[in-house]
Amino acid sequence: MSHIELDRERCEGHGTCEQIAPNIYQLDDEGLVSILVDQPLPDELVGAAEAGARVCPLAALRVVDGS
Amino acid sequence: MTARRPRRNIVIVGGSIAAVTAAQVLRAEGYQGRLTMLSAETHLPYSRVPLSKSVLSGAADITTCALPISTESVDVRLGQPVVGLDDQAHCVHVANGDAINYDGLIVTSGARARRLARPGQSGEYVLRDASDIPALVERLFAARTVVVIGAGFLGMEIATTCTTLGLDVTVIDRDPPLRRLLGTWLSALVVAKAEASGVRFVRADKGVSLLGDGHVSGVAYDDVTLQADLVISAVGDIPNTEWLQRSRLRAAGAIVVDQQCFASPDIVAAGDVAAIRQPDGSITRLPHWNNAVRQARTAALSLLHGRDAPIAEPDHYFWTDAFGMQIKVCGRIPEQHDPIILERDDTQGSYLVQWTGSDGNPSAAATVNRKLPVVKLRRLATDAGVVAT
Secondary structure (H helix, E strand, O other): OEEEEEOOOOOOOOOHHHHHOOOOEEEOOOOOEEEOOOOOEOHHHHHHHHHHHHOOOOOOEEEEEOO | OOOOOOOOEEEEEOOOHHHHHHHHHHHHOOOOOEEEEEOOOOOOOEOOOOHHHHHHHOOOOHHHHEOOOOOOOOEEEOOOOEEEEEOOOOEEEEOOOOEEEOOEEEEOOOEEEOOOOOOOOEOEEOOOOHHHHHHHHHHHHHOOEEEEEOOOHHHHHHHHHHHHOOOEEEEEEOOOOOHHHHHHHHHHHHHHHHHHOOOEEEEOOOOOEEEOOOEOOEEEEOOEEEEOOEEEEOOOEEEOOHHHOOOOOOOOOOEEEOOOOEEEOOEEEOHHHEEEEOOOOOEEOOOOHHHHHHHHHHHHHHHHHHHHOOOOOOOOEEEEEEOOEEEEEEEOOOOOOOOEEEEEEOOOOEEEEEEEOOOOOEEEEEEEOOOOOHHHHHHHHHOOOOOOO
């Protein structure tokens, strides 16, 4: 099972993750990332979660295999 | 264009965000063939964004900036600078003598820091790659005075970090600091903060040269010489295209591609190495993070799907962090016009501002130390009458 590791301290709210995977990531009213889906991630969402995580300029997101 | 033999052997030249994004998109699209990434760097892919800030100050280690990449699905080869392209034979030449064949090539070889040193001069520091960090950090901790040449985003970020470390900082440029990037009003805000932090700004409109016959000992401009323990140049970048010179893609500067990132039927390019020819004939190079991501995505899809791939729309979003001000900008700031101040909080030093063009419609919007979802900032940069909440 995979889940998203978020280092919220690092997030600067550039929204690149949200652009790539809007069904997984969204910037909240504070302008910082929030995760829209339940964890652990359903298999069908892992690819999108990884794609969104990979483009974070602050490397604040990571999809890890938690099994 | 879609009925073509599927590709089975794609090579990516480069190892940064554009390269990583292209690799990921290829695999996500179901590409099952060989995928080789040739990176000149010795580090696994990482983000350059924190280099001038937390990494330079010592607050973060480069390993914390790693970009996730699956080395199981991508054959990542580090320390492999590509030195030549034979596009007729469909192969690239690596510095170690290897020739690597491809049936699809993704050019994401990036750019390198421009330097001012004359032949024989050493000790001009730049900050572009992780490999620039160790020597620069060592000098930073030994120096007392530093001259930063270049008052763009990178120069100002470096100056910020130097100030934090207690150094005596002079920033020198031929143009007013940040003016071209942020316009008169916003650049003045940053300059005021920088000066309050003790930074001196020098205008050298005839340009700057480095002092010293061997080791660089300072800078000279007009009739003035300025000694410094450390000189750091942040004077722009040069696309890494020399390896294309003997191919049909040879370019002076960036490699020019179409909106689908094609340079030729089997070669695409993305990121800082690329410039896009727009339908009106203009050529735009936007070496920012989001464009590297967008172009790499398009480039990968173009290799797989040909002309059915979506075009890489330019994204005029960028940000910087200098002297305690986090600034995010969407759109193009008119240099001379002052913005409309939509919100201002002096206790936080925060602003939300919007510029309008000559037609009265919004052309850009920016936040300073103001948290706002980027989608709202984007809307403010394009839509009239939008109220930010």
